[in-house]
Amino acid sequence: MRWVYASALSVLLVVELVGLGLFAKGFFPYKKSIPGFAGREDQPMDIGRGLNAPATAQHNNSGVSAEPQYDRLVLMVVDALRNDFVFGNESGMAYTQNLLRSGAALGFTAKAQAPTVTMPRIKALMTGTVPSFLDAVLNIAESDTSSSLKHQDNLLWQLKTHGGKEINMFGDDTWLRLFPDMFTRTDGTSSFYVADTVEVDTNVTRHVRPELERDDWGVVVLHYLGLDHIGHLAGPKSPLMRPKQREMDDIVRTVHGIVADQDRKRMAADAQAKPTLVVLLGDHAMNEIGNHGGNSQLETSTVFVFIGSGIAGQPMADHGRNALSKLLASNVQQSSLVSTLALLFGVPIPKNNLGLPLPELLGGYSDRERLHMLQTVSAQIYGLVRANENNAVAVDLQQIIANPAVYAKADCSHIDTAGSQMQCKYEAALAMHRQASSNTDVSNVERAYYEFMELASTHLSRASSGYNLQLMTMGLVLMAATVLGFAVLCQFGGTSLIHFKSRRLAVSLPAVGMWATYLLSTLSSSLIEEEHQFWYFWVQTLLALRLATNGGRYRTLAQMAAFRVVRAWNQTGQFWAGEPDVRQYLNAPENAWLVWVLAVVTLGAINAAAWALHRRYRRSVLWSRAFRGLLAYASVCVLAYHSDRSHEGLTLGVWKMVRACLPSDSARLAQSVYFATALLAATSCAGLRRAGAYVAPLDALTGVMPLLLLLSRPHNFAVFGLFFVICALFFPEVPTNSQSRELLLPSRVLVIFALAHASFFALGNSNSLASIDLSNAYAGVSRYNEALVGVLVFIGSWAGPLWWAMAGLALVALETEGVRLQLQVRALLAAAHLWQASTLLAISWVATMMRTHLFVWSVFSPRYLYQIAWSVGFYLACGTVGGLMWVAAIVYIAHQR
Amino acid sequence: MVSELHSPASHSSVPVHKQYPIVFNGIQLGLSGLVCALALVSPRKSLNLYDNPASYLCVSACIMLAYYALLAFFDVYCFKARGDSWRPRARPTSVRISSVLSMVASTLAAALVIAVGFVLFGAPATTHYAETLTAALNVSLLAVTPSILTLKPTFGAYRRALLSAEQKSIPEKWASGFFWCTICVTWMSAYFIPMDWERPWQKWPIPVIGGAFLGNMMGVLYVLVRCFVVPIARADFEETQSIQRQMARDYEAQRGPVTRSMAKKDK
Secondary structure (H helix, E strand, O other): OHHHHHHHHHHHHHHHHHHHHHHHHHHOOOOOOOOEOOOHHHOOOOOOOOOOOHHHHOOOOOOOOOOOOOOEEEEEEEOOOOHHHHHOOOOOOHHHHHHHHHOOEEEEEEEOOOOOOHHHHHHHHHHOOOOOOHHHHHHHOOOOOOOOOOOEOOHHHHHHHOOOOOEEEEEEOHHHHHOOOOOOOEEEEOOOOOOOOOHHHHHHHHHHHHHHHOOOOOEEEEEEOHHHHHHHHHOOOOOOHHHHHHHHHHHHHHHHHHHHHHHHHHHHHOOOOOOEEEEEEOOOOOOOOOOOOOOOHHHHEEEEEEEEOOOOOOOOOOOOOOHHHHHHHOEEEOOHHHHHHHHHOOOOOOOOOOOOOOHHHHOOOOHHHHHHHHHHHHHHHHHHHHHHOOOOOOOOHHHHHHOHHHHHOOOOOOOOOHHHHHHHHHHHHHHHHHHOOOOOOOHHHHHHHHHHHHHHHHHHHHHOOOOOHHHHHHHHHHHHHHHHHHHHHHHHHOOOOEEOOOOEEOOOHHHHHHHHHHHHHOOOHHHHHOHHHHHHHHHHHHHHHHHHHEOOHHHHHHHHHHHHHHHHHOOOOOOOOOOOOHHHHHHOHHHHHHHHHHHHHHHHHHHHHHHHHHHHHOOOHHHHHHHHHHHHHHHHHHHHHHHHHOOOOOOOHHHHHHHHOOOOOHHHHHHHHHHHHHHHHHHHHHHHHOOOHHHHHHHHHHHOHHHHHHOOOHHHHHHHHHHHHHHHOOOOOOOEOOHHHHHHOOOHHHHHHHHHHHHHHHOOOOOOHHHOOOOOOOOOOOOOOHHHHHHHHHHHHOHHHHHHHHHHHHHHHHHOOHHHHHHHHHHHHHHHHHHHHHHHHHHHHHHHHOOOOOOHHHHHHHHHHHHHHHHHHHHHHHHHHHHHHHHHHHHHHHHHO | OOHHHHOOOOOOOOOHHHHOOHHHHHHHHHHHHHHHHHHOOOOOOOOOOOOOHHHHHHHHHHHHHHHHHHHHHHOOOOOOOOOOOOOOOOOOHHHHHHHHHHHHHHHHHHHHHHHHHHHHOOOOOOOOHHHHHHHHHHHHHHHOHHHHHHOOOOHHHHHHHHHOOOOOOHHHHHHHHHHHHHHHHHHHHHHHOOOOOOOHHHOOOHHHHHHHHHHHHHHHHHHHHHHHHHHHHHHHHHHHHHHHHHHHHHHHHHHOOOOHHHHHHHO
């Protein structure tokens, strides 16, 4: 039976993994784009009347395109530059603000699209496309080179090839991976060592003056990461934020000064020379906590500031209030950078561009030139329309030129196929352009072009991910098969689901109710964003049901109260993420002492719990002492690690003495915690031969704590303390007092299961990529190592669920012994996998159904990634493999006695 | 309250359902639903659930409280009218007033417990006190007050009626019907709060209030079936059966034992 069970389980898991892989391959495709690079010959002939004879203007690049307005470009990217950091009242960027107020610079709020992480954003900024969701994942897997833009048309390639510019790049090395062999001189900094907020920027700034003062460059890209790192570490309200903004402002001042000086000299020397354009922009922004990745208003609101001698903005005077605050609401799309810059520099528009040029920046051109530019961009976008829509066909320019009046009057609004409608709008704009003569108002032509481009851009950015439905269906079928398989496994290999004889459910009603409501809730995008609400609600419901059907009233009430406090600790999700919570209170500088008091109390309580448990369950003196000693040492190391990294660390005299005895380097501290954890596991097992083996899991509950706390934030320490309290209140089980309501009584394992899921959210995680916390991902890692960092991120994010899973196993192991333990574990595993597989199936199905939904990239795809982490990382790797090994070790030791 | 009212079955010769005048008790049931619905009708336009929920909920609670106070004063609630006596029992006024006061006190106490429950289930703990308390008072009036007026004021009686799965008397069914219907629908209605429909009614505590009133209406339906339709149908069925048995006996008495098997049985 054991072998049948094990082989059935492994076969089902393999089938599930295959199904998951197939589905993911179909659902997260690499983006399909038009291959090749745009050239001068792609520029359409000017359809405007009277200037070029149509026949000769075709494929002519001499007289058609307007003169470029700028010669050189400084692209200053400040990572996570939110719009209020530049335009807001609290901004430290006084120089930039003055430029904007005087009209010497133009500012916009640029809306980024999810996923708001650096690599997809740079891709979007340079190609003008909507990047595929997979880029968000590859952003974390740094070494991936397949995502480079070597074979995709982009602005830098155009500037280099057709503009003949030399391009230099300093800053985030993502650019180097995206554009291999593009840059002449480079200095890359790694974007993933988040703890550093100073060096990353000085590394860039030291190049600014020497590089800009040379005269051989055409484009300089500067990418500053410090601001983003401050956001990740301490949030947008950190005391470091304003000095960093001032630093960025100084760099703007330096760049602007050098560039203006040089422009004067160059233009004096050469009448043909054109000025330099400086663009200050953010790749994405950050939310209230300082993270990013999602689709919220704050995360997507970043900045464009154009500074250059041709810029003529409206001077803005402050009448008692900040005049720039209106820029906070002036939204443009981030993708418009590509077409705008391509037009300003007179290079062809990259083939896959979906961005509309900013009309404010084209003011320097004559009407004829501007209309031709709009025609160029429209022609390029129409090329994309034709590639994507079957019913959009090639436009016959000669026909339009022959009778423009017919096309201009066409009513496009009631055409139902999107492709034909866009074609109609495009033709109408061309015809109006043709009709316009030089002395009439051309604004209606411009409007017609923009109307077409907006329609096409929104339509294409929605449609621009191709799904492979065949693969997805195959994946769904395999996943459905596994769900059935796990149900069968539950029925025959675990505690059964249905009593066939009495034709009744064998599982408790709360479990079924929770399962059914959970599967239903995956249908709702808001319940995906606010999944924590589901779990918080159900934990309290299960506890309330225990209260109603079980004795032990005060303990259950205490658990409910403790969980209510846990719930208030970290506001998460999307809608209420900014609400006041305990975390915000603790992170206020004046309350830093409280964080450390809570941390010390929690660590002390964990050590005290270890003492109490050992006194109760163990008689071996030596190993027990070793265990407790190691635990105390690891706890102090954890405290030292977090205190060192914090700006308001512990400063007590006693602490300084303790601190002096520990390794001085924070990486060493973290490494000693890892080492101590390994030793704790060993000592816990070593002492077992004399005591009952089944108390070993209890050691794990205290022994693993230093590791989990090391990878968590200090303000969350007390949450783990509360988890401990809730868990302790489950022991011992109270006998039920109403036999007939047994089906309504949720078992402790069920409550712990719900608590495991709830604890994930209670520690501040959510179903948005923005909440992935990288602040402790490098604890003890001195060199970038993907696998290790990935594991640390997983343990850090899933710390709560992992601890509760251990608590569940400990509970089972403590109350059952020997062969029954194996049966129990089998039943538990089968049930957990039934849950996991059915959730995965439900979410895959919902993702398939919603694949054209507006929220597919911002809500359903991140949820899918999280579900993969739950299914594969938590349930399979940790729960099944780790759990089975653990139980096997316990049973083995127990038999050795 | 008299204890015999709460005994599950009286062993008199009159069938159970005949002891309770259906019309009178039915009027009461309908009236309780009507009053709960009326409590939702606002006297003024400015006094609505969206703008100032606390005062609105205060008004609706007062209406229901007044209704229940009348019932408690005249001691006419849930099958209190029995047998042929349509009139309420004569009781001294002081007893009546004290029963009203104890009803109010228990309702308020239950409201406090429910408010704590709201907070445990995620209602705001530091703000919206007035909303939480008035909402709890409303839910308490809808869910618990029927039990307060019906059940004996002991812990055991409540547990028996509300939590156990034992056989229940008709008043216990009445009490638990209102309690569980209201509580369950209130519980479900909380799911509407996190939805992103951005409707004005999604803010605390409006969905819960809606759920509570809806649950109470469902409680009325449930009680109608459980305490009126089912007992009457059952009694009717039993009556029919006994009549049939009687007829068979009469037939046999006329014709004498006909079959052999019956003759054997008689020996």
